[in-house]
Amino acid sequence: MTEKIRFDAIVVGAGLAGSAAAMVMARAGMNVALVERGKEPGGKNYFGGAIYTHAIEEVLPDYRDRRPPLERPVTEAGFWFLGKDGLTKMTVQGGPLNREPADAYTALRAHFDPWWAKQAQDVGAFLIPKTTVVDFIRAADGQVIGVVTDRPQGEIYAPVVIISEGVNNLLTQKLGLIDHDLEPAHVALAFKQVIALPMEEINNRFGLPDDGHGLAVSVLGDLSLGLPGMGFVYTNKKSLSVGMGVMLDVLAEYRLKPYELLQRYLQHPAIAPLVKDGQLLEYGAHLIPEGGYRDMPKLYTGGAMVVGDAAAMVNALHWEGTNMAIIAGKLAAETAIEAHNVGDFSERAMARYEEKLWDTFILQDLKQYRNFSRFLEKHPQFMDVYPNFVNDALGTFFTSYGKPKKELFRELKGALTSRRPLLKAVGDMISMARAVMGW
Numbered sequence: 001m002t003e004k005i006r007f008d009a010i011v012v013g014a015g016l017a018g019s020a021a022a023m024v025m026a027r028a029g030m031n032v033a034l035v036e037r038g039k040e041p042g043g044k045n046y047f048g049g050a051i052y053t054h055a056i057e058e059v060l061p062d063y064r065d066r067r068p069p070l071e072r073p074v075t076e077a078g079f080w081f082l083g084k085d086g087l088t089k090m091t092v093q094g095g096p097l098n099r100e101p102a103d104a105y106t107a108l109r110a111h112f113d114p115w116w117a118k119q120a121q122d123v124g125a126f127l128i129p130k131t132t133v134v135d136f137i138r139a140a141d142g143q144v145i146g147v148v149t150d151r152p153q154g155e156i157y158a159p160v161v162i163i164s165e166g167v168n169n170l171l172t173q174k175l176g177l178i179d180h181d182l183e184p185a186h187v188a189l190a191f192k193q194v195i196a197l198p199m200e201e202i203n204n205r206f207g208l209p210d211d212g213h214g215l216a217v218s219v220l221g222d223l224s225l226g227l228p229g230m231g232f233v234y235t236n237k238k239s240l241s242v243g244m245g246v247m248l249d250v251l252a253e254y255r256l257k258p259y260e261l262l263q264r265y266l267q268h269p270a271i272a273p274l275v276k277d278g279q280l281l282e283y284g285a286h287l288i289p290e291g292g293y294r295d296m297p298k299l300y301t302g303g304a305m306v307v308g309d310a311a312a313m314v315n316a317l318h319w320e321g322t323n324m325a326i327i328a329g330k331l332a333a334e335t336a337i338e339a340h341n342v343g344d345f346s347e348r349a350m351a352r353y354e355e356k357l358w359d360t361f362i363l364q365d366l367k368q369y370r371n372f373s374r375f376l377e378k379h380p381q382f383m384d385v386y387p388n389f390v391n392d393a394l395g396t397f398f399t400s401y402g403k404p405k406k407e408l409f410r411e412l413k414g415a416l417t418s419r420r421p422l423l424k425a426v427g428d429m430i431s432m433a434r435a436v437m438g439w
């Protein structure tokens with residue numbers, strides 16, 4: 001009879017959450033299997049985006065000495081409002097954004113994830129790539145005691161499993177921690193291009209002094225055809241990450257083709273000069289679970305915990321997902337270490353994970369923003385009407401010279417009310433405040 005393969009813990013998925021969890025447990029002396037379906041960590045991962053040093057540091061305090069493959073520090077951030085042929089920029093630079101090290105760095109997951117997983121391997125985690133976990137092994141009482149992989153005789157045993165499978169939460173469903181697929185109205189399909197440009201050209205086009213400065217912006221307005229959707233632009237060292245996300249139900253209902261939407265966005269008169277003559281390095285798409293708190297599964301059961309995107313830990317307004325994944329991975333790992341030390345992997349022991357999450361911004365923020373994705377669903381005007389109005393209003397303001405200003409303000413009022421009646425606009429602002437403040 002073949003001997004059972006046993007570890008102290010199994011982590012499913014070597015993404016941001018999974019490698020963080022594996023690193024923390026392995027460093028504490030546990031024997032950890034890190035199972036990844038991709039050929040190597042990061043191979044199947046895709047994001048905007050910016051990654052946050054506070055989270056990296058929590059898991060790996062000396063990360064700077066280990067030369068992480070980060071791109072540029074984000075020294076300018078904010079919103080761009082696209083009109084039909086104009087652009088209003090609302091960005092901030094300097095001040096807290098000049099902090100060293102910066103809070104946020106742009107990154108490319110194909111570079112960052114293998115390095116992140118390597119930090120886990122270096123402290124002893126055993127990476128098993130090209131292997132998909134397809135099911136769980138459970139004891140008679142339902143307790144999770146291992147996983148089944150797609151390899152021949154691919155059963156691996158461990159008293160605790162951390163599920164960091166990302167947005168396609170098939171295993172989380174299989175375990176009965178959530179009883180439905182994510183709703184298309186609460187999942188965005190994000191698609192982006194990585195466009196290569198010489199470093200100097202990027203610095204010139206974005207007004208950045210050197211590659212020690214970088215920009216990260218969310219783009220609203222004339223890119224999503226008035227439908228719930230948002231774009232982004234990130235500067236990397238020698239490339240740009242430019243893309244957008246649109247809710248899945250909207251893409252289906254209006255039969256929109258992501259590639260065509262992205263082309264339209266890239267050809268916008270304000271965007272085209274920024275990407276001109278760039279060389280397409282990568283085109284890809286990935287889902288983002290934007291339902292937040294209301295779409296979260298139960299976070300644990302006997303012998304298992306769910307972390308990161310698999311648990312819908314994303315704050316879409318603030319582009320926070322990487323930090324939640326990394327810190328949740330760490331907290332799940334700490335719970336597993338405590339369980340390992342006392343030999344208790346019961347559901348009650350795993351519940352500590354959720355208690356720990358409540359002590360952080362993760363569950364506090366997700367609860368506060370619990371109505372935000374529904375708010376956007378019901379108020380698409382924030383993606384189109386208002387950004388367009390801002391462009392027109394500022395354009396009018398700065399071209400109304402030598403005119404009675406009463407006329408200017410009449411025009412501004414008209415520019416708003418022709419798009420949205422005044423009372424409705426006031427109602428929109430109140431609804432927005434309520435959605436953000438969690439009232």
Ligand SMILES: Cc1cc2nc3c(=O)[nH]c(=O)nc-3n(C[C@H](O)[C@H](O)[C@H](O)COP(=O)(O)OP(=O)(O)OC[C@H]3O[C@@H](n4cnc5c(N)ncnc54)[C@H](O)[C@@H]3O)c2cc1C
Nearest residue numbers: 013015016017037047048049050133166190308309321322
């Ligand atoms: C376009 C886009 C832009 C974004 N921008 C930002 C941003 O700027 N800032 C930010 O903080 N967040 C951003 N996010 C969100 C962020 O990327 C995610 O929240 C984060 O990657 C979640 O990490 P994770 O470890 O939970 O999941 P993932 O990073 O998706 O990792 C899951 C891993 O599990 C593996 N896996 C899945 N199933 C199995 C299985 N059955 N067996 C074995 N392995 C499996 C996958 O291959 C993958 O490696 C963005 C997301 C997208 C799509």
